Amino acid sequence: MATGATPYPILAVLGPARASAEECAVAERVGAAAAAAGWVVLTGGGPGVMEAASRGAVAAGGLSVGILPNAAAAPPYPNPWVMIPIFTGAGSARNAFNVLSARLCVAVGGGPGTLSEIALALKAGVPVWCWRSWRIEPSPDSSPPLPRVFASVEELLAELHRHLASDSTSNIERLND
Amino acid sequence: MATGATPYPILAVLGPARASAEECAVAERVGAAAAAAGWVVLTGGGPGVMEAASRGAVAAGGLSVGILPNAAAAPPYPNPWVMIPIFTGAGSARNAFNVLSARLCVAVGGGPGTLSEIALALKAGVPVWCWRSWRIEPSPDSSPPLPRVFASVEELLAELHRHLASDSTSNIERLND
Amino acid sequence: MATGATPYPILAVLGPARASAEECAVAERVGAAAAAAGWVVLTGGGPGVMEAASRGAVAAGGLSVGILPNAAAAPPYPNPWVMIPIFTGAGSARNAFNVLSARLCVAVGGGPGTLSEIALALKAGVPVWCWRSWRIEPSPDSSPPLPRVFASVEELLAELHRHLASDSTSNIERLND
Amino acid sequence: MATGATPYPILAVLGPARASAEECAVAERVGAAAAAAGWVVLTGGGPGVMEAASRGAVAAGGLSVGILPNAAAAPPYPNPWVMIPIFTGAGSARNAFNVLSARLCVAVGGGPGTLSEIALALKAGVPVWCWRSWRIEPSPDSSPPLPRVFASVEELLAELHRHLASDSTSNIERLND
Numbered sequence: 176m177a178t179g180a181t182p183y184p185i186l187a188v189l190g191p192a193r194a195s196a197e198e199c200a201v202a203e204r205v206g207a208a209a210a211a212a213g214w215v216v217l218t219g220g221g222p223g224v225m226e227a228a229s230r231g232a233v234a235a236g237g238l239s240v241g242i243l244p245n246a247a248a249a250p251p252y253p254n255p256w257v258m259i260p261i262f263t264g265a266g267s268a269r270n271a272f273n274v275l276s277a278r279l280c281v282a283v284g285g286g287p288g289t290l291s292e293i294a295l296a297l298k299a300g301v302p303v304w305c306w307r308s309w310r311i312e313p314s315p316d317s318s319p320p321l322p323r324v325f326a327s328v329e330e331l332l333a334e335l336h337r338h339l340a341s342d343s344t345s346n347i348e349r350l351n352d
Numbered sequence: 353m354a355t356g357a358t359p360y361p362i363l364a365v366l367g368p369a370r371a372s373a374e375e376c377a378v379a380e381r382v383g384a385a386a387a388a389a390g391w392v393v394l395t396g397g398g399p400g401v402m403e404a405a406s407r408g409a410v411a412a413g414g415l416s417v418g419i420l421p422n423a424a425a426a427p428p429y430p431n432p433w434v435m436i437p438i439f440t441g442a443g444s445a446r447n448a449f450n451v452l453s454a455r456l457c458v459a460v461g462g463g464p465g466t467l468s469e470i471a472l473a474l475k476a477g478v479p480v481w482c483w484r485s486w487r488i489e490p491s492p493d494s495s496p497p498l499p500r501v502f503a504s505v506e507e508l509l510a511e512l513h514r515h516l517a518s519d520s521t522s523n524i525e526r527l528n529d
Numbered sequence: 530m531a532t533g534a535t536p537y538p539i540l541a542v543l544g545p546a547r548a549s550a551e552e553c554a555v556a557e558r559v560g561a562a563a564a565a566a567g568w569v570v571l572t573g574g575g576p577g578v579m580e581a582a583s584r585g586a587v588a589a590g591g592l593s594v595g596i597l598p599n600a601a602a603a604p605p606y607p608n609p610w611v612m613i614p615i616f617t618g619a620g621s622a623r624n625a626f627n628v629l630s631a632r633l634c635v636a637v638g639g640g641p642g643t644l645s646e647i648a649l650a651l652k653a654g655v656p657v658w659c660w661r662s663w664r665i666e667p668s669p670d671s672s673p674p675l676p677r678v679f680a681s682v683e684e685l686l687a688e689l690h691r692h693l694a695s696d697s698t699s700n701i702e703r704l705n706d
Numbered sequence: 707m708a709t710g711a712t713p714y715p716i717l718a719v720l721g722p723a724r725a726s727a728e729e730c731a732v733a734e735r736v737g738a739a740a741a742a743a744g745w746v747v748l749t750g751g752g753p754g755v756m757e758a759a760s761r762g763a764v765a766a767g768g769l770s771v772g773i774l775p776n777a778a779a780a781p782p783y784p785n786p787w788v789m790i791p792i793f794t795g796a797g798s799a800r801n802a803f804n805v806l807s808a809r810l811c812v813a814v815g816g817g818p819g820t821l822s823e824i825a826l827a828l829k830a831g832v833p834v835w836c837w838r839s840w841r842i843e844p845s846p847d848s849s850p851p852l853p854r855v856f857a858s859v860e861e862l863l864a865e866l867h868r869h870l871a872s873d874s875t876s877n878i879e880r881l882n883d
Contacts, residue, residue: 179432180410195847215436233357240417240436246452246476246620255356259392259417261438262452266600266618267806267826268442268799275423275439275798286850290842291825295798298818299423310843311821316726319817372670423797443777443795444629444649445622452621463673464652467665471645472621488644489664493549496640533786534764569790587711594771594790600806600830609710613746613771615792616806622796629777629793653777 187277190224210237367401387414544578564591721755741768
C-alpha cells in the first residue's frame with residue numbers, strides 16, 4: 176500500500192507584469208523547460224513575464240500555479256494560463272509565498288515587486304537565477320547570499336536544463352503522459 | 353492557437369489536525385469524490401482530516417494542493433499526500449487563503465481553526481457544507497449566509513456527487529487519463 | 530540606565546462594520562474603559578463597532594490602533610478615530626493579526642468576519658468575551674476553549690473593569706497624563 | 707464635538723537583526739529624531755537596527771511600534787523597546803506590512819530582509835532613504851522609483867530633521883507633553 180505521493184518540484188518564475196517581448200519569450204522558454212522536466216511552474220499569476228511562463232508550461236504539457244494578490248478574479252489576475260489559481264487577497268504579502276515553495280527561482284526582468292521576491296528568496300535560502308533583472312550589491316556590513324546572474328539566454332537555458340534534469344528528488348511523470 | 357488553459361475547479365476540505373477515525377474516513381471519501389470528478393482538492397496540508405482528504409484525492413488519480421502555515425517542511429506539515437505544497441509561513445493567516453480559491457468548502461469535524469475557515473468562507477461568499485462540524489448562530493443584529501449542515505454522510509456524499517458533476521465550468525480531464 | 534520599555538496591554542474589540550446603535554454604544558464604552566485603564570484599544574480599523582471602540586478610546590485619552598485590510602487609506606478604512614493605522618493590504622488574512630496581539634478580545638455583535646476573529650482568538654489561546662455576538666457549539670469530537678458569553682451589558686462592563694484593573698503587568702500611565 | 711483623531715505620522719526604520727555598532731548608533735539617532743518630531747517609529751520589532759531605532763524613540767519620549775513575524779513573544783522578538791507589539795505570525799510576509807503604514811522609510815545597513823522591505827516600499831510608492839544599505843540597479847527594461855542614497859550620516863540626519871519638521875499633516879503633540 177502506498178504511503179504517500181511525491182510532491183512536484185516547483186520552479187518559480189519571477190518577473191514584472193509589464194515586460195518586453197524578449198523578456199516574455201525567455202520566460203516562456205523557462206516555463207516550457209521546467210514543465211518538460213516534470214516541474215510545476217509557479218508564478219504570481221499576473222500578465223507579462225508571469226503569463227508567458229505559465230503559457231510555456233501549459234504548452235509543454237505541464238502544470239501552472241498562480242499565487243494571486245487578489246481575493247477573487249480581477250483581470251489581468253489570473254492570466255489565462257494559470258491552471259491552479261490560489262487566491263490570497265494578501266496583496267504584496269503574497270510575494271513572500273511565491274518563493275517559499277520553490278526549489279529554484281528564475282527572475283526575468285523586473286520592477287520593485289520582482290526585487291522583493293528576489294530578496295525574499297535569498298532570505299529563505301532558495302537559489303535565484305537572474306536574467307536581465309536587478310543588479311544588487313549588499314551593504315558593506317553584510318554578506319548575504321546573492322543571485323546568480325546570467326548574461327546570455329543560451330547559458331541560462333543550458334544551465335536550467337542541466338539543473339532540472341539532475342534534480343533526483345522528482346520522480347513524477349509528465350502530466351499528460 | 354489556444355488562448356488559455358481552463359483552471360481546475362477547486363474543492364477545499366476543512367477540518368482538524370486531530371480527527372476521529374470516522375471523520376478521516378468521511379474526508380477521504382470527499383477527497384476521492386472530488387478528484388474523480390476532475391476537481392483539485394485543496395487543504396491546509398496537515399494531518400487528520402487534511403491528510404485523509406488528500407489521500408483520497410491521490411488514490412482517485414487526482415491532484416492535492418496543501419496551503420501550509422509554515423515556511424518550510426516541518427512534520428506533520430505537509431502530510432505525505434500533498435502533491436503541490438504551497439508554503440506561506442503565514443501561520444493562521446493562511447486560513448484565509450484556504451477558502452478563497454475554492455468553489456465549495458466541505459468541513460468535517462473541527463476545532464477553532466476550522467471554525468475560522470468556515471467563517472472566512474462565508475465572508476467571501478464561498479458555499480460551505482458541514483458534517484459533524486460547528487453549529488453556529490449569528491448575532492441577533494446580523495443575518496449572514498450560513499453553512500449547509502448535513503446530518504448523514506450518505507446525504508453529504510450524494511449531494512456532493514450531484515454538485516461536482518453539474519459544475520459545467522470544468523472541462524478538464526482527469527489527470528491520469 | 531533603562532533596559533526597556535513596558536509594552537502596553539492591548540484590548541482588541543471585534544465587531545462588524547454594519548452595527549446597530551446599541552452595539553456601537555456598547556463598543557464605545559468598552560473602548561473607553563480600556564483606555565481609562567491604560568490599555569491600548571486595537572480594532573480592524575473600519576466603521577461600525579470598530580469605529581465606536583476607537584472613538585471611546587480616544588475620548589478617554591487613550592490610544593487606538595487599527596489593523597487595516599487595505600494597503601492604503603480607502604474610506605471607510607481607516608475610520609476617523611484610528612490614531613495608529615497599520616496598513617497590511619492582506620485582506621481577510623489580517624483578521625488573524627487582530628487577535629494575536631491582544632490580551633483580551635471583546636466581541637460585540639458580528640457577521641462572518643467577527644466569527645473568524647473569535648475563532649482565531651480561541652485558536653491562539655486569547656480569551657474572548659462576547660456580547661450579542663455568535664453562539665457557537667463545537668463539533669462532537671472536539672472540545673476547544675469557548676468564548677465567555679455575557680447576557681447583560683452591565684455584567685460585561687463590570688467584569689471588564691475588574692479585569693483591566695487587576696492586570697498587574699501594565700504600569701504605563703495614561704497617555705495624556 | 708470632535709469628529710476624529712489625527713493619525714500619527716509613521717517613520718519606518720528598516721535594517722538587519724545583526725548590525726554593526728555604527729549602524730545601531732545611526733538607527734538610534736534616526737528613531738530619536740522621529741520621536742522628537744512627534745512621529746511614531748515603526749520597525750520589524752527585532753534586535754539590531756530595529757531595537758536601536760525603538761530605543762531611540764522611547765528615550766526621546768516617543769512611541770515605538772513593532773510588527774512582528776511571530777505569533778507570540780519569542781526572544782529576541784519583540785525587542786525590549788517595543789511599546790506596541792503587533793504580532794502577525796505571518797513570517798516574512800510581514801515585511802510588506804512594515805512599509806505600507808510609513809510616510810517615510812529609512813534603511814540602515816541590511817541583509818535580504820531589508821532589501822525586500824526597500825523593494826516593497828518602492829512598489830507601494832513610499833519614499834526610502836538609505837545609509838550603508840543595498841546598492842541596487844533596476845533591469846534594463848524597467849525604470850522604477852529608486853531609494854535616495856546618503857553617503858554621510860550628518861547629511862541623512864539633517865535632511866531627516868528638515869523633512870520631519872516640514873510634514874504639515876502632523877499636529878500631534880509629543881506624547882509626554
